[in-house]
Amino acid sequence: SAIGSVGQFTINSNTNQFIKDGQPFRYVSGALHYFKVPAVLWLDRMVKYKMAGLNVIQTYNIKLWFVSYFDSYIEWTFHEPEEGVFRFDGDYDIIKYLQTAHDLGLLINLRTGPYIDAERDLGGLPYWLLSKNPKMKLRTSDPTYLSAVDKWFSLLLPKLAPMLYINGGPVIMVQIENEYGSYNACDFEYVDHLRDFHIKHFGREVQLFTTDGNADYFLKCGKIDGVFATIDFGPGSDIVQSFAAQRAHQQFGPYVNSEYYTGWIDHWEEPHSTVGSAQVANTLDKMLAFNASLNLYPLCGGTSFGFGAGANQGDGGQYIPCITSYDFNAPLTESGDPTQKYFDVRKVIGKYLPLPNGTLPAPAPKMETKPIVMKPVLNIYDIIKSQTPIESTFPMTFEELRVRDGFILYSTNIAFIPSDPAVLTVKGLKDRAQVFVNKVYNSLKSSEKLINKLKYAGTLSRTRNLFTIGLDIEFGSQLDLLVENQGRLCYGNVFGESKFFINLLNNKFVNLKGITSNVTIGPQLLKNWKHYLLFKNWTENVAYIQYYSDIYSSNQLPIKKSSFERIPGFYFSEFVLSDNKDYPLDTFLRLDGWRKGLAFLNGFNLGRYWTVGPQLTLYTPKHLFNAFPKPNKLIVFELENTANDRSVQFVKQSVLNATTPYD
Known part of the structure; x- marks a missing residue:
């Protein structure tokens, strides 16, 4: 049932314009990720979006009418962290989020995924897909993947249908997948299926779109037949060349930049990313003069609370995990405070669109406590005393153990006389391991007890390419590795392509976590492992x-x-x-x-x-x-x-x- 008056939204292929309720239409929107902002703050952020001048402009007899506009992903794993376990209340209440926007008079472009990137763990896909089938080719027509997607969309899309603009709600357009052209699977059967599934639940009147990079390389596999193709690029890009790439694959319709980057991603161990305000304002001005519609990605930063953050691959293919903050050097900070960039962006928008009246946002007051x-209270060994470990001959992955994130303690006893020097090798470490050895000191007098003491031996690290360590260890010693999952990769060709096997013998893919290979000391294989799950x-x-x-x-x-x-x-x-x-x-x-x-x-x-x-x-x-x-x-x-x-x-x-x- 409709929640407001039913609207119409189409593209005029003759004038290359969006048409909303019979009138030409363009927009400047801002990305807002509800899964990075607690629900109690949604209204605050939306009001600040409105005051930025993120307006939809329509011409009614030369008079200007506007509402504010934003763009949002939906994150599958946020709502289904374990298979069949759904969360749609509190911070997970996507319908309340959309309703809050509707009550404020906001319009929305919604990106339903199932893959979203957004620098989230596994790009927003649930980890348990890899528990069901570690060889699953994600983001393809692999039947095991598609059946899970269909189940999720069969639950999600009917919830969203009343929120569509054509049904009286705030959702103007819906994005299919996300930057699919950046993924080398190029599986049109998959994306066509997603398109058809959305049409089945939303009807043929809904305006679907895609977003891809601003070059032929990205668009050739990103464009979906019958779906409006848009592009993304950041400040300093050549806008004429970029929109020419869009036009080459999308013969009609307006120019649209669906992700105009206001800043950039931060990774641990790397310098903070910044993009100058003048640079952001300059390219924004050029796009608006070019009569393009665009989405500021993002207008407001957020936070990957808990274990939400994902990871990327560096230029050399190295693993680089994202930080907790998603501040992004955006116009509004992680805590929702306006920066100079916010006011500079607003000023440029004001050259082309009417700005709303009202009080401009100011930084919220902050508090400080005493130290x-x-x-x-407890160390990890106190905790595992009350746990029954899961035992196996060879190490098991987080996914095999059904552990989404956090830490697993892997423990084994050395059943042979180690080589000298004793070099521990964990080639398939995902992602970091603190190594502890319980050295057994044999006393001179057999009547004396053996002295056992766990000692820290060092840290192995995927980010530092440290997969080997020398150990002071002997027959009978206990070897423990506390393995941390630092976030699954969220972008690129890392979702099940054969060339990304870690080990061709066991076909364990790059996005599995924990110990994903055999562990050796010198030439000898370590067997008979205990896995302590700490906290699920x-x-x-x-x-x-x-x-x-x-x-x-x-x-x-x-x-x-x-x-x-x-x-x-x-x-x-x-x-x-x-x-x-x-x-x-x-x-x-x-x-x-x-x-x-x-x-x-x-x-x-x-x-x-x-x-x-x-x-x-x-x-x-x-x-x-x-x-x-x-x-x-x-x-x-x-x-x-x-x-x-x-x-x-x-x-x-x-x-x-x-x-x-x-x-």
């Missing part, structure tokens, strides 16, 4: 840590500092905000002196921190705090070393441009 001292759902299991922290605070659980030396563990603190009547306010968690891990506030996973930079702070929206006098519970999972005084602090200033190893 918060964290108490050690990190946020829910924070309650487990809080339970132990309560025991700790009542002094029933003695903690030895030595038990945490280089051994990953959980730290806890309870604190109360000041009685300032304005608190809580937005803030940023800073962990100076800590190294790498995760932070949880009142059970909410704020995401990954890592002092290699460029990001040193974690954005913490005000709604996550309890106001005075109610206590707040903070948990930090630290992999390596804490600050000397074990303190952290919420501060007013975000730091996303720290020096990195590769500056």
